[in-house]
Amino acid sequence: METQSDRRTPLIAVAGIRADQVASTAEAVRRDEPAGTALVHHDLREVAQGVVRRLIRHGGSEQVEVLELAHGCVSCTLREDLLPLLRRLTAAPDVSRIVVQLDSALEPDMICWALQHVEVDGRPLITDVRVEAVITAVDAVTWLADATGEDELVERGIGGSPDDERTVAQVAVGQVEFADAVVMLGEADDRWTQVRTEAVIARLTPTAPVTQIQWKSDVRFPLNLREDLDVTALLGWIPAGARRGEIDGPHGQLLRGQPSLETDAGVSTVLFEERRPFHPERLHEAIDVLLDGVVRTRGRVWVASQPDVALWIESAGGGLGIAHGGPWLASLESAQWAEVSAERQVRASLNWDDYYGDRMQELVVIAHEANPQDIAHALRHALLTDDELAAGEQAWAAYADPFGEWHTDPCGDDPAERSAAAAGDRHNRAGGGGAHDPRTTRRHGETRNPPRVPAGRVPGPSHRSELPDPVHRDVRHAHRLGGRQLLPADRDRRDRVLPPVLDRRPTSSRHPGPSREVPPPLRRPDPLTQEPF
Numbered sequence: 001m002e003t004q005s006d007r008r009t010p011l012i013a014v015a016g017i018r019a020d021q022v023a024s025t026a027e028a029v030r031r032d033e034p035a036g037t038a039l040v041h042h043d044l045r046e047v048a049q050g051v052v053r054r055l056i057r058h059g060g061s062e063q064v065e066v067l068e069l070a071h072g073c074v075s076c077t078l079r080e081d082l083l084p085l086l087r088r089l090t091a092a093p094d095v096s097r098i099v100v101q102l103d104s105a106l107e108p109d110m111i112c113w114a115l116q117h118v119e120v121d122g123r124p125l126i127t128d129v130r131v132e133a134v135i136t137a138v139d140a141v142t143w144l145a146d147a148t149g150e151d152e153l154v155e156r157g158i159g160g161s162p163d164d165e166r167t168v169a170q171v172a173v174g175q176v177e178f179a180d181a182v183v184m185l186g187e188a189d190d191r192w193t194q195v196r197t198e199a200v201i202a203r204l205t206p207t208a209p210v211t212q213i214q215w216k217s218d219v220r221f222p223l224n225l226r227e228d229l230d231v232t233a234l235l236g237w238i239p240a241g242a243r244r245g246e247i248d249g250p251h252g253q254l255l256r257g258q259p260s261l262e263t264d265a266g267v268s269t270v271l272f273e274e275r276r277p278f279h280p281e282r283l284h285e286a287i288d289v290l291l292d293g294v295v296r297t298r299g300r301v302w303v304a305s306q307p308d309v310a311l312w313i314e315s316a317g318g319g320l321g322i323a324h325g326g327p328w329l330a331s332l333e334s335a336q337w338a339e340v341s342a343e344r345q346v347r348a349s350l351n352w353d354d355y356y357g358d359r360m361q362e363l364v365v366i367a368h369e370a371n372p373q374d375i376a377h378a379l380r381h382a383l384l385t386d387d388e389l390a391a392g393e394q395a396w397a398a399y400a401d402p403f404g405e406w407h408t409d410p411c412g413d414d415p416a417e418r419s420a421a422a423a424g425d426r427h428n429r430a431g432g433g434g435a436h437d438p439r440t441t442r443r444h445g446e447t448r449n450p451p452r453v454p455a456g457r458v459p460g461p462s463h464r465s466e467l468p469d470p471v472h473r474d475v476r477h478a479h480r481l482g483g484r485q486l487l488p489a490d491r492d493r494r495d496r497v498l499p500p501v502l503d504r505r506p507t508s509s510r511h512p513g514p515s516r517e518v519p520p521p522l523r524r525p526d527p528l529t530q531e532p533f
Helices: 019-032 074-091 108-117 143-147 168-177 191-204 231-237 280-290 333-340 343-351 372-381 385-392 393-397 419-427
Strands: 008-015 038-041 049-056 061-068 097-101 131-141 181-185 210-213 268-274 295-303 309-316 319-327 361-367
Touching: 008 074, 008 268, 019 038, 019 097, 019 131, 019 181, 019 231, 038 074, 049 074, 074 097, 074 108, 108 131, 131 143, 131 168, 131 231, 143 168, 143 191, 168 191, 168 295, 168 309, 181 191, 191 210, 191 295, 191 361, 268 372, 280 295, 280 372, 343 385, 361 372, 385 393, 393 419
Parallel strands: 008 097, 008 131, 038 097, 131 181, 181 210
Antiparallel strands: 038 049, 049 061, 268 361, 295 309, 295 361, 309 319
């Protein structure tokens, strides 16, 4: 957080899928204060061969150097070169601002996490730099198709490694979602696509100012600072409460910036919240409802067969992953609560249930083609019925669990060595490359058997020097969803009578939770149908 006495060097990260647009935007930012701004860029196109091209542009000079790394991975590039370079630049008297031009394969939250947690010379970079802003360059012509498609990065030639299985959608959506400001370049071929693109972006990052400028692809740096991109004005439009590099963990807020819940140009936001657990098999059968016609899904779920841990679900376009989200507070012993952040304890106390504790379903789905009623209906159908609830936890533990096979990391690092507390806030992202990078995202229509995430065994980095990912965007060591083509069995039966919520539930938690009395949840009307459930 910036204060009046903050003497740290401001840093602006510029991200985007199209490398030429990112380069032009980053250069425009540098030209805002050309004398004191240093621009840094690492070209990762040959990182798998251990070769990275580093660009430093400062004042009137430009240096391009070819680096040879011992390990051809993105994490090694950040740890061995970018972070030490940033430390040196912060100490330079003629550098008053740093612009980091990110490679297309990088998401800005990975960089911001590294600034906060990876130590260089005994301390993290955040002691010397502050994130002034994350700016994402968006191609208005192609971004919506990229954000809803199924192409992998390697198919576009922009993967972080040969075995990088992330989709373009995962990275494109992540780059916008983490942005403090968006530069939209060009204009979509038709007005409908333009409006829908703007509606999706407004729901991914609702507080970020968006500026639209013309794009000239036949010029090296087509953005004219004064006529096209007013960087000073754009930075001034960023609100005081903007993210500015702040990382949301798997138990953090899901509706940052309070996006509109109204439908606009067919783009809708579905907030699904329920107390009762999911039946693992029915959730598995319904999982495609989070992909078909959906731009983005984020949230944490409680599966009845795994009562101690939250599962983190995240999708973008045609790719979806499920990862370990750390333990529920209700599963912890009282002494372990001291290790939980005060913010999470307060948030849990506001929603604490006498029987379930903090266990609940919380999913946010941004749809551009799917019917919101279909999404809510299919998810609600996957919840336990009254009879299943009454059977109790012993019966739930015997359920066949499609999310129940443990995935063994081929690198051999024993996940049991890593604590549940650490995994709740630290997880790996892809782009590491090579042997460190067991990619596990699922593309729409694929059939793969999921690994187990048992309580007490936590997915962790396959290489101890890898950069963890606190928000699970890449979903390493995640589930591969298997079986047949997945569609909700009753997708077209919207008039189906759903089981009512029991007033009392036969569950218990080890920790009594907050000392205040919390009444059982009341029945409430479905926000979509206004029918009680």
